[in-house]
Amino acid sequence: MSQARTDFSAAAYLRDAQIAEAKAAEWQAAADAAVAGHPELVTYCQAEAKEWKRLSAGWRECAANA
Secondary structure (H helix, E strand, C coil): HHHHHHHHHEEEHHHHHHHHHHHHHHHHHHHCCCCHHHHHHHHHHHHHHHHHHHHHHHHHHHHHHH
């Protein structure tokens, strides 16, 4: 039973990591598409992408330790 719970936890963490990676890609795409005349928008989008990447790495670490 414990192994099944560990496998489920790892799979859930990996799913969350994939979701975070997709969000990071969306924010990076938004940053890439932002009008050059709006550097604050580019900066905001890049910061969001960076945060989602950080979250993804954290979820992957949790999966590895599950």
